Amino acid sequence: MAERIPVRRDSLSTRAQQTGVCVRAAPNMSNNDVSTSRMMADYLDRIGAGKVLLDRAPFSFDWTPPALVGRDTELRELASMFTGMESHGVSSRAVITGPVGSGKTVMTRRFGEDLQRMLDGRRKIILAHVNCRNHPSTSQVLQQIVLSLDSGHPERGF
Structure with missing residues (x-):
């Protein structure tokens, strides 16, 4: 169980004073605290964890x-x-x-x-983006442009 730390009421934000909810950093969980981690997993499942981002693009x-x-x-x-x-x-x-x-x-x-x-x-x-840090020589840049036009073009021996 987490240690309860007394908090002065006047140090809380206005929102925390109104709602009575205050969020603090949690103490480190030990590896054997399975019930706490299961409770957290259940909570995340209930709220739809992983769906916080509307668009990952x-x-x-x-x-x-x-x-x-x-x-x-x-x-x-x-x-x-x-x-x-x-x-x-x-x-x-x-x-x-x-x-x-x-x-x-x-x-x-x-x-x-x-x-x-x-x-x-x-x-x-046809757009061809070439990162010149990864392809610093002229021949490497040209090779990347050719590959964007024809993905079957051999990388060597042409």
Whole structure:
């Protein structure tokens, strides 16, 4: 049984004072305290443990948010560089730079997905994301691009 610690009533939050409920860190459970762990498992089953997240997709490495906050200027600039993409035979390119974690990858993914959607039915756009930390040489980058176009392409000996 957990040790009861006296708590001054005035140190509780307003909500705790109103409801009488106060949540504190639990003491460490010993490995042989089966009844406590069974009680916790029953409780988690009752409340639907594992269903706290409505959507796990945002935690995926490949997830792209539907809208980017604060990147309108950069997205417009990219769009202006790729205006000719609607015509076949026209290619475009851009170099995106910035510090680690500044949003380069998510911005280019969002732009690529938007471009695919806008040109759907007029021009087929295939997106290829290559992590240059994992594939640092030019030949490795090209190999990853080819694999995104043709998954059956051999990795060596072509």
